[in-house]
Amino acid sequence: MTTPAGGRAATAPTGTLTAALAVEGLSWRIGAVPIVDDVTLHLEPDEFMALIGPNGAGKTSLFNLISGLRRPSAGRIRLGGEDVTALAPYRRARLGLGRTFQTSAVFGSLTVSENVALAVQARRGGAMRAWRKRADLSVVARAEEILQEVRLEARAAALAGSLAHGEKRKLEIALLLAGEPRVLLLDEPMAGVSAEEVPALVAVVRGLTAGTGRSVLMVEHHMDVVLDVADRVAVLHHGALLACDTPAAVMADPFVQEAYLGEEL
Numbered sequence: 001m002t003t004p005a006g007g008r009a010a011t012a013p014t015g016t017l018t019a020a021l022a023v024e025g026l027s028w029r030i031g032a033v034p035i036v037d038d039v040t041l042h043l044e045p046d047e048f049m050a051l052i053g054p055n056g057a058g059k060t061s062l063f064n065l066i067s068g069l070r071r072p073s074a075g076r077i078r079l080g081g082e083d084v085t086a087l088a089p090y091r092r093a094r095l096g097l098g099r100t101f102q103t104s105a106v107f108g109s110l111t112v113s114e115n116v117a118l119a120v121q122a123r124r125g126g127a128m129r130a131w132r133k134r135a136d137l138s139v140v141a142r143a144e145e146i147l148q149e150v151r152l153e154a155r156a157a158a159l160a161g162s163l164a165h166g167e168k169r170k171l172e173i174a175l176l177l178a179g180e181p182r183v184l185l186l187d188e189p190m191a192g193v194s195a196e197e198v199p200a201l202v203a204v205v206r207g208l209t210a211g212t213g214r215s216v217l218m219v220e221h222h223m224d225v226v227l228d229v230a231d232r233v234a235v236l237h238h239g240a241l242l243a244c245d246t247p248a249a250v251m252a253d254p255f256v257q258e259a260y261l262g263e264e265l
């Protein structure tokens with residue numbers, strides 16, 4: 001592992017079994033090259049943690065390990081205390097892990113509310129045909145609740161394909177919430193969103209953990225957004241965890257500043 005100035009590896013202490021998400025000694029190597037290097041962090045219930053790091057630091061790779069798209073070379077992942085290291089992505093999702101991707105996954109030719117209702121129905125496992133014939137009121141009610149939470153209720157009847165970027169991001173979050181996740185992995189939610197739309201989206205993202213029992217781990221390059229919403233900030237550098245602390249402490253950390261030398265922090 002390489003850290004600036006021969007530095008140190010950070011760990012984020014707290015309870016392994018009480019954490020909403022516990023990552024312990026997680027490594028992923030390609031050949032001899034460590035892409036994710038002995039990362040340990042714990043995300044608490046209701047906590048909002050940002051994951052930052054220079055380009056190529058391993059943030060997406062860490063998300064891929066946590067969501068099960070990649071198998072680690074070493075280490076463990078626990079969700080709500082349960083060891084999920086060997087489980088397929090869909091089984092982790094059933095246990096409460098939800099992830100957004102940088103690319104959009106909405107049905108553009110369906111309305112906003114139809115997209116969310118289908119996602120709620122899919123989570124509940126009923127036949128789509130039955131839902132289409134006679135709207136299941138509890139599905140519709142839950143879809144409406146979710147649209148309110150992401151502040152998209154005024155656009156419920158709009159075709160998803162007609163939404164602005166920021167609205168589409170809200171819809172993606174709504175689809176994620178339809179899976180009733182306890183831990184949300186958000187991958188650059190502000191990417192491609194116009195400056196005017198950012199504050200409204202930040203308000204939705206910030207609300208995801210507020211008194212909900214959910215936890216969020218968010219990769220985001222916009223530092224103003226990170227400082228606005230995160231309880232703690234984890235910093236990856238060359239695949240290793242360089243720091244995990246409050247936003248103020250991380251910003252003041254000379255190791256972090258050195259890691260970002262020449263890049264915007």
Ligand SMILES: Nc1ncnc2c1ncn2[C@@H]1O[C@H](COP(=O)(O)OP(=O)(O)OP(=O)(O)O)[C@@H](O)[C@H]1O
Pocket residue numbers: 030035053054055056057058059060061062
């Ligand atoms: N499947 C792969 N095969 C080979 N190298 C890979 C693979 N996946 C990732 N890498 C390498 O691992 C390193 C970390 O990549 P990763 O995409 O996880 O970084 P990141 O922090 O998400 O970067 P960015 O901020 O640019 O999205 C990079 O050097 C990348 O080239």
